Amino acid sequence: xxxxxxxxxxxxxxxxxxxxxxxxxxxxxxxxxxxxxxxxxxxxxxxxxxxxxxxxxxxxxxxxxxxxxxxxxxxxxxxxxxxxxxxxxxxxxxxxxxxxxxxxxxxxxxxxxxxx
Amino acid sequence: xxxxxxxxxxxxxxxxxxxxxxxxxxxxxxxxxxxxxxxxxxxxxxxxxxxxxxxxxxxxxxxxxxxxxxxxxxxxxxxxxxxxxxxxxxxxxxxxxxxxxxxxxxxxxxx
Numbered sequence: 001x002x003x004x005x006x007x008x009x010x011x012x013x014x015x016x017x018x019x020x021x022x023x024x025x026x027x028x029x030x031x032x033x034x035x036x037x038x039x040x041x042x043x044x045x046x047x048x049x050x051x052x053x054x055x056x057x058x059x060x061x062x063x064x065x066x067x068x069x070x071x072x073x074x075x076x077x078x079x080x081x082x083x084x085x086x087x088x089x090x091x092x093x094x095x096x097x098x099x100x101x102x103x104x105x106x107x108x109x110x111x112x113x114x115x116x
Numbered sequence: 117x118x119x120x121x122x123x124x125x126x127x128x129x130x131x132x133x134x135x136x137x138x139x140x141x142x143x144x145x146x147x148x149x150x151x152x153x154x155x156x157x158x159x160x161x162x163x164x165x166x167x168x169x170x171x172x173x174x175x176x177x178x179x180x181x182x183x184x185x186x187x188x189x190x191x192x193x194x195x196x197x198x199x200x201x202x203x204x205x206x207x208x209x210x211x212x213x214x215x216x217x218x219x220x221x222x223x224x225x226x227x
Contacts, residue, residue, distance in 0.1 A: 004159075033214075040124065042219035043160070043204065058214070090159055104150075105206075105215065107159030 003027045006091050006108035014116050019078040021111045023091030032074040033092040033105065034058075034066060043090070049074055081115040088112050119143050122205055122218030131227050135192040139205035139218045142186065146216075147209030149181050151190045154202045154220065163203070164190060195225045 004025045013019055023032065033048040045058030047066040055066060063085060065077045078085055089112075092105040122139045129135055137151075147168055152160035164179040166172045166188075172179045178191040188207070192199055205218040 040219060042122075043217040045214055048214065092159075104162045104165065105152075105160075107161070109157070109159050 002109065004091055004093055004106055004108035006089075006111045008111060009109065010112045012114045012116065013081055015082055017081050017115075019081050019113065021076045021089055021091075021113070023074045023076070023108060025072050025091075025093045025106075027093050027095070027106060028071075029093035029095045029106070030071065031094045032068065033094075034064075034074070034076045035090045035092060035107075036060065037088040037090060037110075046076065046089075078113075078115075081113075083115045086113060086115045120205065120207060120216050120218045123221055124219050126222040126224060128224045128226060129195055131195060131197060131225055133195050133225070135190075135195050135199070135223060135225075137190040137192075137203050137205075137221050137223070139188050139207075140186055141188070141207055141216075143207075143216075144183075144186065145209060146207040148207060148215075149179070149188050150206045150215070151177075151179060152204045152206060152217075154204060156201075160204055195223075197225050197227050200224050 007022045030051050034046040035043045037043050044060050049055050049068045052068050067075050088110050090110050091108040120141045149166045151164040153163045154160040166179045166181050169181045169183045176193045180189045202220040202222045204220040206215045208215040
């Protein structure tokens with residue numbers, strides 16, 4: 001089984017619908033992240049969480065919300081999806097701050113979301 | 117000017133070629149420099165990690181950091197079709213708490 005699991009892997013929805021993308025990890029890491037990847041724009045940070053009680057906005061948080069249900073679970077919600085939220089979404093974990101020690105991020109395999 | 121600039125390519129080379137991938141950056145506080153490799157329909161995986169300036173070699177891969185020029189490079193020797201992927205540079209450190217990624221360069225190695 002993958003260390004970082006994202007569900008669903010693919011989702012097609014309509015404008016205005018509420019969507020939740022879920023992430024679970026077995027790596028035992030405290031820090032979890034949600035990224036969005038778009039062609040020509042690279043990876044952009046949406047939200048990150050350093051522990052269950054700590055949630056922080058990233059570069060592009062507008063239109064998104066998150067919930068850290070447990071150390072191993074971090075979900076991303078789109079309350080009212082719009083077409084420009086069509087993208088590939090990645091969850092990632094790390095065991096230390098990204099600026100300290102290795103700073104390695106471990107990514108899931110991605111959730112492809114299409115908003116019609 | 118964006119904090120990290122990376123030529124998106126695509127870059128196509130014959131098998132066995134030496135590949136050079138590059139990123140430039142503007143934030144002099146960056147101390148950690150990484151290269152991630154992303155295969156199609158997969159998440160990125162860490163390929164090389166370098167702290168501060170200098171070179172690091174791992175098999176056919178060499179990462180170079182030139183902090184004075186704010187320029188990092190990844191060299192791939194004897195490139196193989198299995199190296200075909202998107203390569204993303206990433207950097208962080210100092211007051212920047214999170215990694216900043218380049219846009220990624222798509223590499224295709226033809227047999």
